[in-house]
Each structure stands twice: as structure tokens, then as C-alpha cells.
Amino acid sequence: MIAVELRKLFRRPRTWVTIAMLNALPVLVAVLLAVTDLAPRPGEGPVFLSAVLTNGTLYPLAALAIVLPLFLPIAVSVVAGEAVAGEAQAGTLRYLLARPAGRTRLLVAKLVSVIAFVLVTVVVVAAVGYVTGQLLFDVQPIGGTTLSGTTITPEQIAWRTVLAIGYITVSMLGVAAFALFFSTLTDSPLAAALGALAVLIASSLLFTLDAASSFAPYLPTRYWLAFVDLFREPVLWRDVVRGIGLQAVYVVVLVSAAWANFTTKDITS
């Protein structure tokens, strides 16, 4: 069933259009920077973007930082929100469940396909960022400079970028879990996606408020930017570890809630 869901997801043109649109913005930003030679002042704009004019190997990270706050969560919410509610809206959920596989297996298959989408999307953004960076900017043979001012080799940059890709994927799983849970509550994929986005916007807003500092460590977006800590020397693992733990809690709780809801629900469409 997992293979069926994966084939369905990646054969759908909409999936690839979403991924392509997600890549359009970082590519446009790269072209503008390369043509005008005007990078944002350090400390302004998305993280690492100020450094790419002199070191194109950092562009995969800059590309991820560009899409991380809004575009990536939107794409993930839309796909995950559609997982169950999309079938219900199209009237195909009844037929899917008529198979002897059972509801739990269907939910697991949907979950795996959403996780696969998140991973493929993040990897494609990084890969397109890598190609863009190599083509449009200077690439330093000696590597680059960490946030702490130490020199790192291209191999170290590559390793830490792989870790950052993994971390951003994990960060997006929380979003996917929210959308998947909402997707089992409603028959409207749009409502499920918007519900997940509303949670994220509320979380981002509350994070900026000092008055909300007592529960800030539990907000789903709290540790999203912690992938930057992988580029300090020594690596600051504190927030990265907490971010992974927090997303794990959200995924376990929300997927359990989605399972409890989906397995006991009356399927009418």
C-alpha cells in the first residue's frame, strides 16, 4: 500500500509543480544577486545570503533559509492536508477502505508518502541551490568561514549541509503532522492545510513576544533556525537536539490523535 501511495504522489504532476515553484524563488534571488552584485548587508535578509557572493558553496543553505519561513511549510501543509481529506473530497476514501488492508495501514501509507515528499522537497531545494551556487557565484577552493570565525573545508561544509537538510526535514515533519491530523478531522483539504498554517503563524508570532516566553520552548517553530548552529565551531547541539525532540513529540502526539480519530470515524464519502 505504501508503494501505491508513493507512486500516486510522485506521478501526480501537481507534486512536481509544487516543488518547481518552491525552487523558483531561490533561483530568482540568486540571479538577482549575481546580476546586481548586491547582497544583503550581513545580518539582514535570510541567513547565509550575505556570504554567497564570495562563496557559492553556501547557496544550498541560503536557498533553504529563503523557503523555510513560509514557502516550504505551505507546500508541506498542502500535500499533508490533502492526504486523507483529499480522498474524502474526491469520494474515493470509501473505495480505498473497501480493500482488506485496513485504516491503520492506509494512514501509515499516507504518513510515509508525506514524509517522502518532505525529504524529496528539501533535497531538491538544496540540490537546485547547489547547482545555482556553482553556476552563478565564486566557489572558494579552501572552503569557508564558520559563524565562529574558524575555517572549514568544503568536505566539512558538505557534511554539515547534509545534517542541515536532515534537520530541516525533521522540522517540517511537525507541520506535516498538524496537517495530517486536521486532514482526518475534515473533508476539505484546504481547511486542513490552512489549519496547519494557522498553527505555524500563531507559533511564529507568539515566539516574538516576551510575554509568551514561559511556553516559547514548546512552540513548533521555536527551533527551526537551529540548523544555523551546525555552522558554529564547536557545533552548538543544544537547540538542534531540542528541536528534534520537540518535533518528535508533536509527530507522536498528532499522528496518534490522527490514528485514533481516523480508525473510529464514520466514513461517508
Added chain:
Amino acid sequence: MLLALPPLIGALPASDAGTPAADLRRAALDSTGVAFAGYAQAAGGLALPVGEQLTGVADLLSDRTTMRAWYRGPADWRVDVVSPTGETGVHADAGGTWTWDYVASAATRTADTALALPTAPDLLPSALGRRLLSEATDAELSRFGADRVAGRDALGLRVVPAEGSASVGRVDVWVDAASGLPLRVQVFGESGGEPAVDSSFLELDLTTPEVEVVDFAVPPAAEVRAGQDPQLLQAATRGTRDSTLVLPAALAGLGRRTIEGAPATVGVYGRGVTLLTVSALPGRASNGLRTALAGAPGAVVDDLGVRIAAGPLGLMLADGPDGAVLLTGTVTLDALAAAATELTGEAP
């Protein structure tokens, strides 16, 4: 259960060793040799109306500062101020400090000077605690129980300054029971309430950090700059050399201290956590500051000049016989007015 775990561990009772206050202070002051690596946060609640001058200092005293520290010895340490998208690291060696600023891609070399503006490493609980305890007398000290800070048993030590002119109500320092290292420092104003400065370790490891972590090499393509502190000191000396300001041996009941290398026109008075700094100010520097101070909420403007209190920190720009005099320190507004009266001979 996962959510409940951190508060449960934090609520574990800390053991109170019953160490006398004077012994605990001695242990804290002797902890300069204790090597550690730590993660700390400092929150300042002081809104300094300093306009465009000294924004770095104002940010330090009003914002939340997150720091990573590696300490091998008094002249061999590193403190990084970590922000979501950047980092500023101070690396100390025997001759001074290197400050690496990622955002500016610049490394700044600063030699040790007698007078320097406060920087983030001064807010680290270990450094701040030792500094605030350094001149406390036994009569000013008391104990107040124990707590767990950064997962370690910490003993509470309180300083209540004896001077009548003190604007600091009390300083609470939590000292590591095992090593003597100050782990948390809270500075309160006269009225108590929220602390004006609250600095605490959140993680601490008492193993000696590697040399490579603390050492600094200027990265290729980085800009190298010279520190501003010596220039500031020179400017203060040069700009005020025509000043006829005479600094008396005592001001507002506080005795004068001698500081090696400080310009003659800068006087520091008081002891412990009650300090008053007096300096003649060149005309162009004073105008901007006067406007900023007069516009601050709660500013007192009279014949003596303009004075404000930002938490326990008092700032005054007094009109001297030939130019402005800046008075600043942890003293009350009344003490600032008394000091200005003694300096200028005018009644408020």
C-alpha cells in the same frame, strides 16, 4: 510525561551545605582557577536613554544575551554571544582580546586598558558574581538557602550594600557548592521587584576546554580592526585636558579610588556595588546626551543639570563652571544631586 520531565528534574531539592557567608564569598573569589565550558543567558532590564552613542552598552543592559563560554584561566578564555543568524566571539589571551564579529566579518584586537566599556563577557555569571562580591564586607553578606542552577547544587549568597547612597537594593549570587563558581547573579534595585540584571548558567561542564577551542586565528579575508577602548580613553584625556574640574577626595560620602592608567579628569568613587564615576565631558559629546537624558521618562531637570535613573543605574549631566560633567553609577538620584552640588558649588 516528556513535557513534565524538565520541571520535575529542576524541582529536585538542592542540598544546602550550611557554609557561612564569608567562606562562600572567599570560595567564589578563589574560583578564578576553575576551568569550565558553559552556556549562559543574561537578561537586562535597564533602558538606557543614550541616543546613538554607546548603543552596544545599552543593548547589553536591556536585552537578553545568550552566551557560550570556554574558560581555561583568567587570561585564556572565550565568550561567544550567539544570535539566531550571527555570532560575536571574544577570545582573551595574555595581551588583550580578539573580538570576532561574523556579521561584519571583522576581527578587532583590543589591548587591556584601565577603563573599558562593559562587554558581554562581563555579564557571564562567573565574572559578574566575582566582581560584585569582590569588595563586599562580612557585615553586608548573608546566606539564603540553596537552589539547583545548571543541574548543580548552588548556595545562595546575598549582598545588601551598607552605603546610604546605594541604589542597588541587593545582589543575590548562587555559588556552586562544589567549585565555588558563581552560577547565577541577580541584581535588584531599591524597590525589589524584577531583577535589573539576571544572568545564569543553563549548562555547565567543569572539564578544561581544549586550547584550540579558545585560541583565535584571524580568518582569511576578514577585516582586522583596532579596538576602540584605548582611543576612547585618549579622546577622554584629550577632550577634557583644558577642563578645570577639580575632583575632591570624597563625593556624596563616597571616598575616591585610585585607578592606574585612568585620565586625571575621570574620578571613580565608592566601593563594592556602590560606585560613582565622574568625568568632564567635551561640549560636542554632551549636547546629544543632554537631549537624550532630558527626553527620558522620569528625568529630573533643574539648575544642577539633568538626571535620570534606569533601574539602579543613575545618570546625570551636571552643568559645571566650565562645561558639562557626567556623573554615572549605582547611586540614588539624591546622591547624584549631592555630588553635583559638591562639584559645582550650586544648590539644587
